[in-house]
Amino acid sequence: MTKIKTDLLVIGAGSGGLSVAAGAVQMGAKVVLLEGHKMGGDCLNFGCVPSKALLASGKAAYHQAHTSNFGIADVKPVVDYAAAKDHVADVIAQIEPVDSQERFESLGVQVIREYGRFISDTEVQAGDTTITARRIVISTGSSPFVPPIPGLENVPYETNETLFDQREQPDHLLIIGGGPIGMEMAQAHRRLGSKVTVIEGATALGNDDPELTAIVLDRLREEGIEIAENALATNISKTAGTITVDTKDGRSFQGTHLLMAVGRMPNIDKLNLGAAGIETNRRGIVVNDHLITSNKRVYAIGDVAGGLQFTHVAGYHAGLIIRSALLGLPAKQRTDHIPWATYTEPELAQVGLQESEARVLYGDKLEIARFDFHHNDRAIAERKTTGLIKVMVYKGKPVGASIVGAQAGELINLWSMVIANGLKMKHVAAMVAPYPTIGEINKRAAGAYFSPKLFDNPTLKRAVRFVQNWLP
Incomplete structure (x- = not known):
């Protein structure tokens, strides 16, 4: 039996675990990374990456058959499903080196390709190796939930x-x-x-x-x-x-x-969490706002922590862990600025509160700014006019944004930044977007918020007339 002592042990080489390991080792910590299955986790191998690649194949086929609106004859696509899956595999293969064992070992991470199980509150066994760590990060992700439907x-x-x-x-x-x-x-x-x-x-x-x-x-x-x-x-x-x-x-x-x-279920069965005194519930591992489990030496991040199940959330959690576990600085998670997107066509994206949630919280003081895609010139030029944006605003600050339409997953980024930094609608209105872009939709939403205040304001109109009468 081999015994290892390390500063940081990361269990799970998915998005969050890899980000923690890479950041920690490059900042000078001794890091051990355990992975019993595939490097890159669900996102690279079974989730975000292959699904978007297959969607891209479907989009290519669809648009080949729907070009007549652009003055080009529609063509019935000849689909080779197996070749589309080759495309998916090639996309994964191009990204794999970034998540590979070789890359992380080159950074200085000790990678052990075994599942980990706790044998005490500070020790984890992986194959014939026992690891003792100052801090442990569980980043084992989730797996598809298959309900027990008869038959x-x-x-x-x-x-x-x-x-x-x-x-x-x-x-x-x-x-x-x-x-x-x-x-x-x-x-x-x-x-x-x-x-x-x-x-x-x-x-x-x-x-x-x-x-x-x-x-x-x-x-x-x-x-x-x-x-x-x-x-x-x-x-x-x-x-x-x-x-x-x-x-x-x-x-x-x-x-x-x-x-x-x-749906999804947390990957906790192999961890023997009871040996480490780590509490769980039906959603996963119980953590506090600092992502610390009931064992104060152990963190849980990403899907296994029972919150929002998105790759970018695991990456966000990883940044908090670097701050807390390595630097000893306070790091508290928040969710109000976490966006998500569904990559159908049209795309669907959300950050912060939805309209129904915001109305419950803010009542009559809530303002909704709306703008339709069919008023955007780039959307018209590309015949992508189906969609709209809604921004929920309280006292001048966006508290949520909902978008459906072309590039909704890109458009939502701005609103995540705005909410994360406590910015106001005036800051979005001050932005200059190149013309013509889909991105103008965000600025036009801010314009829709201010328009009634400017153009339906009798006091302002009187002030303008006063100034005009006095100007030479």
């Missing part, structure tokens, strides 16, 4: 961890789960030529603003995707190559392939 055990199905390895194109893909993963994969596969049915037990894209999600869902239905809401799956069966999903309300859906996209 599912007898039916072949995919999750995001297996889907991107499949090279046989589904004739009719059934997707259980209408969240971001389900809807993105629905549009990608529909555009690549598969029939698609989404079966959602509640409301599709239910974590976003209903006014905006309606725009996305309308577009997906227009493209031929069947979306069944309030359809709770109660039984799944397969006969003669046909998969059948029965729902609680008596509906029945049939297809050739099945994707389970219901």
